[in-house]
Amino acid sequence: MKTEPLVLGIETSCDETGVGIVRGYTLLADALASSVDEHARYGGVVPEVASRAHLEAMAPTVDRALADAGVTLSDVDAIAVTAGPGLAGALLVGVAAAKAYALAAGKPLYGVNHLAAHVAVDTLEHGPLPEPAVALLVSGGHSSLLRVDDLTGGVVPLGATIDDAAGEAFDKVARVLGLPFPGGPPIDRAAREGSITIPFPRGLTGPRDLAEHRFDFSFSGLKTAVARWVEARERAGEPVPVNDVAASFQEAVCDVLTAKAVAACQEHGVQTLVVGGGVAANSRLRALAEERAAKAGITVRVPRPKLCTDNGAMVAALGSRLVSAGIAPGKLDLPADSAMPITMVTT
Amino acid sequence: MTAAIADVASGVSVLASRVTVDGRAHGELLAPAVSAVLDQAGAGPSDLAAVVAGVGPGPFTGLRVGLVTAVAMTQALGIPAYGVCSLDGLGRGTSGRVLVATDARRKEVYWAVYADGTRVEGPGVAKPADLSVSVDRAVGDGALRYADVLGLPVDEEPRYPSPAALAARAARRVRMKAPGEALTPLYLRRPDAVIPGERKPALR
Numbered sequence A: 001m002k003t004e005p006l007v008l009g010i011e012t013s014c015d016e017t018g019v020g021i022v023r024g025y026t027l028l029a030d031a032l033a034s035s036v037d038e039h040a041r042y043g044g045v046v047p048e049v050a051s052r053a054h055l056e057a058m059a060p061t062v063d064r065a066l067a068d069a070g071v072t073l074s075d076v077d078a079i080a081v082t083a084g085p086g087l088a089g090a091l092l093v094g095v096a097a098a099k100a101y102a103l104a105a106g107k108p109l110y111g112v113n114h115l116a117a118h119v120a121v122d123t124l125e126h127g128p129l130p131e132p133a134v135a136l137l138v139s140g141g142h143s144s145l146l147r148v149d150d151l152t153g154g155v156v157p158l159g160a161t162i163d164d165a166a167g168e169a170f171d172k173v174a175r176v177l178g179l180p181f182p183g184g185p186p187i188d189r190a191a192r193e194g195s196i197t198i199p200f201p202r203g204l205t206g207p208r209d210l211a212e213h214r215f216d217f218s219f220s221g222l223k224t225a226v227a228r229w230v231e232a233r234e235r236a237g238e239p240v241p242v243n244d245v246a247a248s249f250q251e252a253v254c255d256v257l258t259a260k261a262v263a264a265c266q267e268h269g270v271q272t273l274v275v276g277g278g279v280a281a282n283s284r285l286r287a288l289a290e291e292r293a294a295k296a297g298i299t300v301r302v303p304r305p306k307l308c309t310d311n312g313a314m315v316a317a318l319g320s321r322l323v324s325a326g327i328a329p330g331k332l333d334l335p336a337d338s339a340m341p342i343t344m345v346t347t
Numbered sequence B: 001m002t003a004a005i006a007d008v009a010s011g012v013s014v015l016a017s018r019v020t021v022d023g024r025a026h027g028e029l030l031a032p033a034v035s036a037v038l039d040q041a042g043a044g045p046s047d048l049a050a051v052v053a054g055v056g057p058g059p060f061t062g063l064r065v066g067l068v069t070a071v072a073m074t075q076a077l078g079i080p081a082y083g084v085c086s087l088d089g090l091g092r093g094t095s096g097r098v099l100v101a102t103d104a105r106r107k108e109v110y111w112a113v114y115a116d117g118t119r120v121e122g123p124g125v126a127k128p129a130d131l132s133v134s135v136d137r138a139v140g141d142g143a144l145r146y147a148d149v150l151g152l153p154v155d156e157e158p159r160y161p162s163p164a165a166l167a168a169r170a171a172r173r174v175r176m177k178a179p180g181e182a183l184t185p186l187y188l189r190r191p192d193a194v195i196p197g198e199r200k201p202a203l204r
């Protein structure tokens, strides 16, 4: 009997250098080096800082992953790497490294789509993905609704943010509230101490918007509304109820995300909703998704928080699916594509 | 972008090389170029005794592609990596006092001064007009580009670091089987990034 494929995955699309090792649906290693602390003082990810950090972290992170998994590079059946979308210079470090490992070790190479990898990682937690599924992917870099007919080749975009990513809105609102970067965890914590008292706007949910942007998102107006609200309190010399603002803002984001995700499932006759991306670590998003999906008879699959944020395991997980499906590997000249479309699962 | 296979057992002879001159780093194409020169030299990755990498200074993106490729290949093959200053690929083998200057964009050059092929000043990054070095002549694409400002005789060739010269810079270490070294990029510039102004601290 042929054993399940052993795949090493490399992820460098943003500020995390991730190297994961997967055998079939089993996670063997998930090594991560993050440059997030270096970006904190800039209030956002600085591409050049991220690229420099990827170069430094690459070899040690690969070593750590191999040691954790108890395998060597020569044991590996294939190497997978995020080819896009993401920061161009950051992607290129991972792609160049993956090519060098593939060339030196004589292994097939898969350049994979970062968003599809966010979906694939759930198979490490919950096993094979029922298809079709709808995926809601929300992070500092992306906010997308996808219909996944076939994880290895049939992903259809249903909607995406037309301005800021959801995670970006968390970062910017955290800044307005004097909370640290990245904004997701501190807002989540503050919100738990607060109440939903302020009716912040829900972007693209009016009848007109729904006709044109059925499954798209917009968080720019919300972010501005929060800033204006806070400034008005400050001007009036009144204290800012940080916890209530955090809770109200978070509710506005999670309300729109989950409402549209569940509606997408219903309209497309889909029974399974996968939630991924860094914002999927948000406790309110998880709870609200569960609650609304349950009412609609939909099963929600959310991987544990460490697998929701960017990591190498997700790339290895998708690589493992591609190998198992008999998809041909990419060539050594495969490009890093910062705007790689989701319809392209592998290059 | 340069990929070459050199035999350094005695002397330095380049068996195969690919040099692509392109302002935009075609980083994706380095690994295929390495694969192609290996084929051309009738060798495989496991025949390599070491990888020699130019550690800059040079455009950041291309520099990182080169270094991460060298790091990953040597890690996978269990062989040493040696770093050499990329400007040495132009300065080595020159005689007299020579300024080596390559284009650093933003109207600046990466530079170093060589005395009979040995680097004696630099590397640095500077506006050509701000360079005050005492040399006989200059070499490199940066020197050619800013020949007027530099006011120096500039050699037409070579314009780019030569693979043979880079290999030669590490040949002794390869022969001695010296321990490999961490490849530290010579960026010479800090990342462009602005620290946002502090928000007024009126909150709680």
Ligand SMILES: [Zn+2]
Pocket: A114, A118, A139, A141, A277, A278, A309, A310
């Ligand atoms: Zn992501």
